[in-house]
């Protein structure tokens with residue numbers, strides 16, 4: 001399996017998943033037409049499928065033009081997004097199987113950012129859209145904090161730490177600044193911020209990360225850690241909070257950070 005990152009629009013990431021045995025490919029989140037179609041032409045792969053993580057315009061902006069260029073594409077999304085994703089012809093639910101050539105994968109329903117948000121797991125790579133970011137998570141537009149807590153801390157965190165995380169936006173530096181505000185003593189955060197700053201200065205991308213890196217430096221996956229719980233309490237927002245309440249407060253603090 002080969003993954004190509006496709007920077008789209010201002011700070012969006014789409015991804016091209018290629019089965020090297022068959023030459024078949026799928027695009028995750030076609031935010032913009034040109035970067036995707038030119039990469040498909042450059043690599044000479046056969047585009048078969050579009051995997052949508054959710055319906056937001058910045059993630060599906062290139063979809064209709066791609067459908068025009070490649071008629072007969074399979075367009076996947078969560079079942080409830082059928083009316084919100086143009087051309088969607090395959091409805092997915094939690095645990096649905098997907099494939100790209102000989103590569104098999106499955107779907108995790110992870111509501112929170114939107115009610116129909118899903119992540120795609122192929123081998124050891126997880127495509128998270130706007131659910132999990134480098135050192136952060138998506139805003140809660142439609143789902144509840146409890147749903148997002150469960151998506152991140154129960155579903156995603158149960159995957160192996162080596163799992164690569166391919167996220168939907170380059171927000172890593174801003175997210176790490178917030179992580180440092182919450183956990184000033186966490187060296188994993190300060191070191192990651194240093195590294196990300198160098199990488200971005202050199203024009204490199206911070207995607208993919210790994211679940212291990214996220215568990216060490218992403219406060220939204222650390223709601224049970226003393227430093228995070230203490231920081232939330234110290235900011236005058238309650239004490240002896242359970243992890244879901246810690247998550248709720250963290251998300252609210254980040255919204256106005």
Ligand SMILES: [Zn+2]
Pocket residue numbers: 054056113130
């Ligand atoms: Zn979104």
